[in-house]
Amino acid sequence: MAAERQSTEDYIVEMEGITKKFGEVVALEDVDFRLRRNEVMALAGDNGAGKSTLIKCLAGAHQPTAGTIRINGEEISIENPRQAKDHGIETTFQDLAVAGNLTVTKNIFLGREKVNGPNTILGVLDKGRMRKRAKELLEDLEIGVDVDAKVSNLSGGERQLVSISRTLLSDPKIVIMDEPTSALSVEGAERVLQLIERMQNQGISIILISHNLDYVRRAADRITVLHQGQSAGVIEKDNVEREDIVSRMLGGIPDDEPGEQPADV
Ligand SMILES: Nc1ncnc2c1ncn2[C@@H]1O[C@H](COP(=O)(O)OP(=O)(O)OP(=O)(O)O)[C@@H](O)[C@H]1O
Ligand SMILES: [Mg+2]
Numbered sequence: 001m002a003a004e005r006q007s008t009e010d011y012i013v014e015m016e017g018i019t020k021k022f023g024e025v026v027a028l029e030d031v032d033f034r035l036r037r038n039e040v041m042a043l044a045g046d047n048g049a050g051k052s053t054l055i056k057c058l059a060g061a062h063q064p065t066a067g068t069i070r071i072n073g074e075e076i077s078i079e080n081p082r083q084a085k086d087h088g089i090e091t092t093f094q095d096l097a098v099a100g101n102l103t104v105t106k107n108i109f110l111g112r113e114k115v116n117g118p119n120t121i122l123g124v125l126d127k128g129r130m131r132k133r134a135k136e137l138l139e140d141l142e143i144g145v146d147v148d149a150k151v152s153n154l155s156g157g158e159r160q161l162v163s164i165s166r167t168l169l170s171d172p173k174i175v176i177m178d179e180p181t182s183a184l185s186v187e188g189a190e191r192v193l194q195l196i197e198r199m200q201n202q203g204i205s206i207i208l209i210s211h212n213l214d215y216v217r218r219a220a221d222r223i224t225v226l227h228q229g230q231s232a233g234v235i236e237k238d239n240v241e242r243e244d245i246v247s248r249m250l251g252g253i254p255d256d257e258p259g260e261q262p263a264d265v
Helices: 002-010 051-059 081-086 104-109 127-140 156-167 186-201 213-219 242-249
Strands: 011-022 025-036 040-044 066-071 074-076 089-092 174-178 205-209 222-227 230-236
Touching: 011 051, 011 205, 025 040, 025 051, 025 205, 025 222, 040 051, 040 213, 040 242, 051 066, 051 081, 051 089, 051 174, 051 205, 081 089, 089 156, 104 127, 104 156, 156 174, 156 186, 186 205, 186 213, 213 242, 222 242, 230 242
Parallel strands: 025 230, 040 205, 040 222, 089 174, 174 205
Antiparallel strands: 011 025, 011 066, 066 074, 222 230
């Protein structure tokens, strides 16, 4: 069917009919989610709607109970985070995993340290190269954080920026951010939003989970809404009132006639 063929070309990620059960708990039921190439797609929904569960199915942290996942039109299974990375998918999870006692450089390279020599057993960590690469990465992203600083000495916003920049080390195609602005000051969130924009300009396709609808409306091209584990619609950002998103999040009947296009905040 023509629509199928078009979808394969347009979408970098297609998740279809995703169901995820945790024992008796049905966290997701028959959810569809599609990410276009180079767009910022927000995922909105109330607490417990299934947002983190859905992206964990894409990040290889969970296995869906049912459903299919296609990347670039090809059906794949993502059994672990390693396989997600192999498909160019990087994730910052809601519970930030940064090690406070280590430096910025070490956090960026955590788990993928550059090693000199023929193999990882005989080789030694190439600290100089890691530091140089971390510095380049942060400069490219215009993140003014010292690579030698201990992460415990950084602000929450700076930690978030380090955590996001870490995902960019492997030149990903898709970056998933679960609540990157929660617990941040207005200024901290502003820097994260600017970073998202730069990442999009670099050609990355982005999934952004946020409870902050003003940030969502500003950063995203489209918004997928979940309500109690089910799809509650996909909204074009340019065509939406804040109230429409909220009513979908709460399971209300969406307004068929959206009002005026909201001004950019
Ligand atoms: N590992 C798990 N074991 C059992 N139930 C789980 C597990 N993870 C999530 N759930 C349940 O699945 C549902 C969806 O949770 P999820 O974390 O995906 O929601 P969310 O939309 O990310 O919420 P929030 O906005 O609070 O982060 C909830 O009812 C939650 O209790
Ligand atoms: Mg969550």
